[in-house]
Amino acid sequence: MKVLVYAESTEGKFKKSSYETILYASKLAKKVSGETIAVSIGNVSDEQLNTLGKYGANKVLKVSEDRLNSFDSKAYSKVIAELAKSEGANIIVLSHNYNGKAIAPRLSVKLDAGLVSGAVELPNTDGSFKVKKGVFSGKAFAHYEIKSENKIISLMPNSIALEENNVTAEIVQSNIDLSDQDFGVQVKEVKKSSGKIPLTEAELVVSGGRGLKGPENWGMVEELAEVLGAGTASSRPVADMGWRPHEEHVGQTGTAIRPNLYIAIGISGAIQHLAGVNGSKTIVVINKDPEAPFFKAADYGIVGDAFEVVPKLTEAIKELKAS
Amino acid sequence: MKILVCISQVPDTTTKIAFTDNNTKFETNGVQFIVNPYDEWYALVRALEIKEAQGGTVTVINVGPASYEQTIRKALAIGADEAVRIDAEPSDAYYVAKQIANYAEKETFDIILTGKETIDYNGSVIGGMIAELLNMSYVSMASKLDMNGEVATFEREIEGGKEIVETKVPFVASAQKGMAEQRIPNMRGIMQARTKPLKVEAPIDVSLHTAVVSYELPAPKGDVKLVDADNVKELVDLLHNEAKVI
Ligand SMILES: Cc1cc2nc3c(=O)[nH]c(=O)nc-3n(C[C@H](O)[C@H](O)[C@H](O)COP(=O)(O)OP(=O)(O)OC[C@H]3O[C@@H](n4cnc5c(N)ncnc54)[C@H](O)[C@@H]3O)c2cc1C
Ligand SMILES: Nc1ncnc2c1ncn2[C@@H]1O[C@H](COP(=O)(O)O)[C@@H](O)[C@H]1O
Numbered sequence: 001m002k003v004l005v006y007a008e009s010t011e012g013k014f015k016k017s018s019y020e021t022i023l024y025a026s027k028l029a030k031k032v033s034g035e036t037i038a039v040s041i042g043n044v045s046d047e048q049l050n051t052l053g054k055y056g057a058n059k060v061l062k063v064s065e066d067r068l069n070s071f072d073s074k075a076y077s078k079v080i081a082e083l084a085k086s087e088g089a090n091i092i093v094l095s096h097n098y099n100g101k102a103i104a105p106r107l108s109v110k111l112d113a114g115l116v117s118g119a120v121e122l123p124n125t126d127g128s129f130k131v132k133k134g135v136f137s138g139k140a141f142a143h144y145e146i147k148s149e150n151k152i153i154s155l156m157p158n159s160i161a162l163e164e165n166n167v168t169a170e171i172v173q174s175n176i177d178l179s180d181q182d183f184g185v186q187v188k189e190v191k192k193s194s195g196k197i198p199l200t201e202a203e204l205v206v207s208g209g210r211g212l213k214g215p216e217n218w219g220m221v222e223e224l225a226e227v228l229g230a231g232t233a234s235s236r237p238v239a240d241m242g243w244r245p246h247e248e249h250v251g252q253t254g255t256a257i258r259p260n261l262y263i264a265i266g267i268s269g270a271i272q273h274l275a276g277v278n279g280s281k282t283i284v285v286i287n288k289d290p291e292a293p294f295f296k297a298a299d300y301g302i303v304g305d306a307f308e309v310v311p312k313l314t315e316a317i318k319e320l321k322a323s
Numbered sequence: 324m325k326i327l328v329c330i331s332q333v334p335d336t337t338t339k340i341a342f343t344d345n346n347t348k349f350e351t352n353g354v355q356f357i358v359n360p361y362d363e364w365y366a367l368v369r370a371l372e373i374k375e376a377q378g379g380t381v382t383v384i385n386v387g388p389a390s391y392e393q394t395i396r397k398a399l400a401i402g403a404d405e406a407v408r409i410d411a412e413p414s415d416a417y418y419v420a421k422q423i424a425n426y427a428e429k430e431t432f433d434i435i436l437t438g439k440e441t442i443d444y445n446g447s448v449i450g451g452m453i454a455e456l457l458n459m460s461y462v463s464m465a466s467k468l469d470m471n472g473e474v475a476t477f478e479r480e481i482e483g484g485k486e487i488v489e490t491k492v493p494f495v496a497s498a499q500k501g502m503a504e505q506r507i508p509n510m511r512g513i514m515q516a517r518t519k520p521l522k523v524e525a526p527i528d529v530s531l532h533t534a535v536v537s538y539e540l541p542a543p544k545g546d547v548k549l550v551d552a553d554n555v556k557e558l559v560d561l562l563h564n565e566a567k568v569i
Contacts, residue, residue, distance in 0.1 A: 015482065071486070073451065073461050096447070098481045101439075101497075102463035105451025108417060114532030115416070117448050130536060137442050139340040141539045148532045184460030184494070188476075189487040198483035204569070228569060239500075246466065246501045247480055252336050252442055253360050253500065261568040272336045275442075278541065282566045284558070285547070295547050300561060304552030312555040317569065320559050 001034040004089035006080055007052055007060075008099055009044050016201050017095035017157045019055045024122065024155050025093040026056025026165065031125050032091070037061060038169070039083055041068050041076055046171060053169030055162070061087075061174040068178075070187035071099055077106035079176045084111060084150075096154035097200060104154045113150030120159045120279075137252045137275035156279075157200050158258040199248065202231030205259045207250065207277075209235040211266020211287065211306060215243035220307075221265060224314045227321065233257070235267045251276035266306045269294025286310065324379035324470065324492070326370045327432040328403065329423055329450070330362040331413070332387055332394040333443045342538045349538065358397050361438025361499060368503035370436055371402045373470050380404045382432075386413045386422045392521060399516035400508035406519070411526035414534070416444075420452030421529040427457060433492040434475075439464050439499040447497070454495035462488055466501030 005025035007018040026036040038057035040049060042064060049060050063079050080103065084092055092107060094100045096118045108115040116131040120141070124130040128145050131153055135142045199205065206225040208218060218232075225232045232248060239249035250257055252272040258279035265286045267273060274297050277283070285298040288305050295301050302309050334340075335355040343350050357363075370381045383398045385391055386409040395406045409422040427435060435457075437450035447463075454461035466485070467478035477488045477496065508516075550558040562569045 010482070017482075071481075073454075073463065077455070098464055098479070101447045102451055102461055105416075105420075105448040106455040106461070108448070108532070109420075109452050109455035112532075115448060116533060117446050128536075132539075133445075135444050135538070136334070136338075136340045137336075137445060139541075140342075141541070142444075142535045143537045143539070144533050145536045146533050185462060185488050185490040187486055187488055190481070190484060191487070192484040196483060201482055247485075249500065253364075256445075261562065261566070275336070282562070282568050284562070295549075297544060298547040299544070299566065300558060301547045301549050302552050302555070302558060303549065309552055309555060313558065316556045316559040319556075320563060320569070 001032040001091060002037060002087055002089035003029040003032070003034055003091045003093060004037050004039060004080070004084045004087060005057070005092070006094040006103065007038045007040050008095065008097070009040060009042055009048070012044050013048060014044070014051060017097050019162055020157065020160050021093050021095050021155050022052055022055040022057050023162060024160050027122055028091065028093065031122070035059070037087055037089060039063065039080055041079055043069060049171050050169065053167045054164045056165045056167055057169045058167060060169045060171045062171060063174050063176060065178070067183065072183050072185050073102035073106055074184040075178060075182050077103045077110060078178065078182050081107055081110040082176050083174060090150045092152045094154050096156050100154050104152055108152055111150045111152070112148060113152045114146035114148040115152040115154070116144045116146060117154045118156045119153045120156050123153065134279065138256060138278045139275060156258060158203065197229070197231040199231045199233055199250070199255055199257060202257070203259055204228050204230035204261045205233050205257060206230045206263045206265070207233035207235070207267060208238060208265050209267030210237050217307070218244065220310045220314070224263070224310055224317070227314055227317045235273050264294055265310060267294060268292050269297060324373055324377060324433045325431070326374065326379060326381045326434045326436065327427055327430070328362065328367045328370045328381060328383045328398070329435070329437040330367065330383050330385050330395065330398050331359040331438070331441045332356050332385065332391045333359045333441055336360070336442065340540070346538045347536070356394055358394055359438050359441050361440065363398065363401065364505040365498035365500065365502040366436035366438050367398055367401060367403065368506050369468055369498060370434070372503060373434070377470065382407060384409070384423055384426060386411055386419045386526070388412060395521060396516045397508065399519045399521070400512040401506055402512060404519065406521040408521060408523050409526050410523050415531040416446050416448045417452060417532045418529045420449045420456060422526050423449070424453050424456035425527050426524065427453065435493070435495040437495070437497045439497045450495050450497040457495070460490040460494040462490065462494065462496040464499055465496045466499055468496060468498070468502060
C-alpha cells in the first residue's frame with residue numbers, strides 16, 4: 001500500500017507541519033508495508049526537497065508551475081488527486097492546518113475517500129482501519145473507522161515529535177495538465193506577521209488574560225515569549241476588547257493549540273478557554289487567585305501577582321539560557 | 324444575492340462531556356443544544372449583512388432529525404428568511420455534505436457559507452466537500468468577506484499571517500472570528516421566526532465513509548505542583564529538568 005503525503009511549503013521552504021506529516025506517513029507506510037511518496041507544489045529548491053528524505057519520504061514528486069505559486073484549494077487538490085491516482089496510492093496524509101483544511105475535503109470527494117481530520121495518533125490497522133482524533137473541542141477523543149478503500153488522514157499539528165531517518169529520497173519532476181477551469185480564486189496579497197512564530201506551529205506559547213488589565217501591560221508577556229522563543233496567545237475577552245489581535249485568541253471559539261508548554265498568565269481557566277489548550281503537554285498557570293479553576297488543569301502553578309512573577313520568570317529563564 | 328448558510332446543532336459550550344453504552348454513545352441527557360457558534364455568530368450574521376446591503380435572501384439549511392427544529396428556529400429569529408431541514412441523522416461528514424450539495428444544486432445559490440468547524444466533532448470539512456461536489460471555489464477560514472457586485476474579497480488566516488483572496492460568485496466559504504459581530508435575537512425576531520417557512524426534505528441515499536466506533540476521555544491530570552511566588556527559579560528548574568520543555 002502506498003501512502004501519498006502532501007508537503008506544504010511557503011516561500012520555498014517546507015513548514016514544520018510538513019515534516020510531521022512525512023514522518024507520520026512513513027511510520028504508517030511501515031505498518032502497512034508500503035512506501036511513502038511526498039508531493040511538493042510550487043517552487044522549491046532540490047536542497048529543500050532532499051530534506052523530506054530525512055523524515056522518511058522514499059520519493060518526492062515535484063510539481064512546479066507559475067500558476068501554482070499561490071494557494072488555491074481547487075487546483076492543489078486536483079494535482080494531489082491526479083498524483084494519488086497515477087501512483088496508485090490509496091492512503092493520503094496531510095496536515096490539519098489552514099490550507100490542509102481546504103484541500104482534504106476536496107480530495108475526499110474526488111477520490112471517494114473517507115476522511116478523518118485532526119488525527120492525533122497513528123492509525124490502528126489491526127483488522128479495521130481506525131484513527132483517533134480529538135472531539136468536543138479537546139474534551140474527548142473519538143476512534144473513527146474508515147470504511148472506504150481510499151483513506152485520507154489530516155494530522156493535527158504538534159502531534160508527533162520530529163526525528164530524522166536516513167532515507168534518501170528520489171526526486172521526480174511531475175507535470176499535471178491544468179486548465180483555467182481548475183483554478184477558482186486569486187491570491188491578491190499575503191500579509192506576514194513579521195518575525196512572529198505562527199501560533200499553531202509554536203512549541204512554546206505564552207498567553208495572557210483579562211488579569212493583565214490592559215494592552216499596555218503586554219510588554220512583559222512579549223518579553224517572556226521572546227526569551228523562550230515562544231508564540232503569544234490570549235483569552236477571548238482580551239481579543240474582544242481589542243487588546244490583542246483576534247488571531248491570537250485561543251479556546252473553543254478561537255484557535256486550538258497543542259504546544260509542549262502553555263503558560264497562562266491572568267487567565268481564569270473557563271471551560272471554553274481550556275477547550276482550546278487542554279492538548280498542551282505541560283501547562284503552567286500564574287494567577288493571583290488560588291481558587292482560579294485553571295489550577296485544576298495545570299501541571300505547575302504559581303499563586304501570585306503576574307506583575308511581580310512574570311518579570312522574575314523572564315530573568316530566571318535568561319539565566320538558564322546563559323548557563 | 325441568494326445566500327445559503329449551513330447550520331449545525333451542537334452541545335452548549337459549557338457541557339460536561341460523558342459517554343454511555345461502553346463509551347460508544349455521547350450522553351445527551353441534560354445537555355443544552357445551541358446553533359454552532361461559528362455558523363451563528365459569523366456565517367449567518369455576515370449573510371444577513373450582505374442581504375441588508377444589497378438585497379437578496381438568506382436560507383439556512385440543516386441536516387438533522389425533527390428534534391433540531393428548535394435550534395433552527397433560533398437562526399430564523401436572528402433574521403434568516405427561511406429554513407430547510409434535511410430529515411436525517413448527521414452521522415458522517417460526507418453524508419451531510421452530499422445532502423446539502425444536492426439541495427443547493429436544485430436551488431442555485433450565489434453564496435454558500437459554513438462555520439469553520441463544528442465545536443463537537445471539529446471536522447472543518449463540510450464546506451470544502453460542498454464546494455468540490457458543486458465544482459465551486461472554496462475559501463476556508465475566512466475572517467472577512469466583502470462583496471462588490473459579483474466579486475468577493477476575503478481575508479483568510481494562514482500560519483503566521485493572512486491572505487487576501489478574491490473570487491466570483493458562486494462560491495463556498497467557511498467563516499470564523501472577525502467576519503461579523505454576534506447578534507442577539509430580539510422579541511420581534513423570535514415572534515416572526517414562528518411563522519417563517521421551515522421546509523422538510525427527504526434525504527438522498529449516500530453510503531457512509533466513516534463511523535465512530537468508540538469514545539475516550541482524556542486521562543485525568545495529576546495534582547498541580549505549586550511553586551512559591553518568591554522562588555520562580557524553582558519553576559524554571561522543574562520545566563527544564565522534570566518536564567523537559569525548555
Ligand atoms: C460560547 C462561548 C465561547 C467562548 N469561547 C472562548 C474561547 O474560545 N476562549 C476563551 O478564552 N474564552 C472563551 N469564552 C469566554 C470564557 O467563558 C471566559 O469568559 C474567558 O475565558 C475569561 O477570560 P479571562 O480568563 O482572561 O478573564 P477572567 O475570567 O476575568 O479572569 C482573569 C483572571 O486573572 C486573574 N488575575 C487578575 N489580576 C491578576 C494579577 N495581577 N496577577 C495574576 N492574575 C490575576 C484573576 O484571578 C482571574 O482568574 C467563551 C464563552 C462563551 C459563552
Ligand atoms: N448537520 C449539519 N447540517 C448543516 N450544516 C452542517 C451540519 N454539520 C456541519 N455543518 C456545517 O459545516 C460546517 C463545518 O462542519 P464540520 O466540517 O462538521 O466541522 C459547520 O460549521 C456548519 O456550517
